[in-house]
Amino acid sequence: MTPANTLRGVLAAAALLSTSPLLASVFPHTPDSRPVPAIGTAEADVIATFGQPTRGIATQDFGNARIDVWDFATFRVFLRDGKVIDSRRW
Numbered sequence: 707m708t709p710a711n712t713l714r715g716v717l718a719a720a721a722l723l724s725t726s727p728l729l730a731s732v733f734p735h736t737p738d739s740r741p742v743p744a745i746g747t748a749e750a751d752v753i754a755t756f757g758q759p760t761r762g763i764a765t766q767d768f769g770n771a772r773i774d775v776w777d778f779a780t781f782r783v784f785l786r787d788g789k790v791i792d793s794r795r796w
Contacts (some may be wrong), residue, residue: 742781742793749774749788759783 743752763776774785784792 714755741781743783743790745790745792747790749785749790751789752776752783752785 717770743784745754747755756778759776764775772787772788776785781792781793781795783790784794
């Protein structure tokens with residue numbers, strides 16, 4: 707078996723597994739098209755649009771900047787001084 711055939715087999719198996727309902731139930735956090743907060747969004751607008759975070763809010767002060775980390779059901783938001791600086795899906 708050549709490396710190319712091995713790679714084709716692995717990719718074919720991954721394609722089959724990615725459509726499996728069983729796999730979706732084991733790993734429920736699959737990528738989706740739901741929006742996440744855009745960079746620059748104010749924290750009040752994040753709460754108004756997405757609701758309260760599902761997990762506690764962590765805050766750290768770094769010199770003159772305050773960094774907040776908010777966890778939602780399918781994503782995490784990083785805020786600096788009350789504005790979104792990054793959003794990441796789970």
